[in-house]
Amino acid sequence: MKEPARDPGLQPERTRLAWRRTTLSATVAGVLAAKTALHGSTSVAGVVACAACCALWLGFLLIAHRRIRALAVADRPAALAPRQAAGAVLCTVLLAVCAAALVV
Amino acid sequence: MIEFVRNVRLWFAPEVVRQEGTTPDYRFSLANERTFLAWLRTALALIGGGFAVDQFLPDLGRGWRIGLALALLAAGVLCSLRAVNHWMRCERAMRRGEDLPVSRFPALLSVVIAVVAVAMVVVVLVGWEG
Numbered sequence: 109m110k111e112p113a114r115d116p117g118l119q120p121e122r123t124r125l126a127w128r129r130t131t132l133s134a135t136v137a138g139v140l141a142a143k144t145a146l147h148g149s150t151s152v153a154g155v156v157a158c159a160a161c162c163a164l165w166l167g168f169l170l171i172a173h174r175r176i177r178a179l180a181v182a183d184r185p186a187a188l189a190p191r192q193a194a195g196a197v198l199c200t201v202l203l204a205v206c207a208a209a210l211v212v
Numbered sequence: 213m214i215e216f217v218r219n220v221r222l223w224f225a226p227e228v229v230r231q232e233g234t235t236p237d238y239r240f241s242l243a244n245e246r247t248f249l250a251w252l253r254t255a256l257a258l259i260g261g262g263f264a265v266d267q268f269l270p271d272l273g274r275g276w277r278i279g280l281a282l283a284l285l286a287a288g289v290l291c292s293l294r295a296v297n298h299w300m301r302c303e304r305a306m307r308r309g310e311d312l313p314v315s316r317f318p319a320l321l322s323v324v325i326a327v328v329a330v331a332m333v334v335v336v337l338v339g340w341e342g
Binding site for chain 1: 222223224225226229235238239241242243244245246248249250252253255256257259260262263264266267278281282285286288289292293295296299300303
């Protein structure tokens with residue numbers, strides 16, 4: 109396989125790190141969600157909410173992983189697909205919905 | 213609003229976006245993507261803040277606690293939806309060779325964050341005295 113030409117601005121690398129940072133933020137939000145869900149007495153609703161938050165986090169991780177791989181392989185990486193962007197945002201919004209359900 | 217609905221349809225139809233204009237330099241697209249991710253991190257931080265208010269300010273009155281948490285969560289949702297919408301508008305503007313769209317959202321978010329922060333200070337001070 110041909111080694112991709114190196115971009116002097118390191119744009120793909122910076123974008124990859126941005127995805128990593130965002131995944132880290134999602135992880136922090138997910139851990140806080142799990143803490144809220146399992147706080148005090150564990151109820152069925154709490155466990156379900158916790159599982160939903162874990163699934164959303166996994167979904168985000170999957171999108172980030174796919175994008176990072178696409179960035180690494182291509183010589184001239186294609187722009188982010190709107191579907192991926194919408195997927196990442198969907199995970200975020202659903203996490204907030206879970207949060208609202210847990211808080212109230 | 214109709215414009216927004218049309219944009220939402222575009223999020224799930226990449227081939228439509230690719231039909232118009234020309235593909236810009238990939239570096240511009242990647243920069244746009246990083247901006248989108250930065251907004252997404254802001255949204256995630258707001259959501260994390262909502263959880264944190266609920267978890268780490270247990271002495272607050274229930275109404276205040278839930279109100280603040282929901283305000284932060286709502287701001288997070290708005291921020292993430294706006295992130296993908298703005299990313300899409302920038303991408304299309306670049307393809308068409310137009311100016312990038314302007315937005316008053318950053319100013320709006322700053323004001324909301326400032327108000328929430330002041331509310332937090334007041335609530336924490338009053339809560340601790342009471």
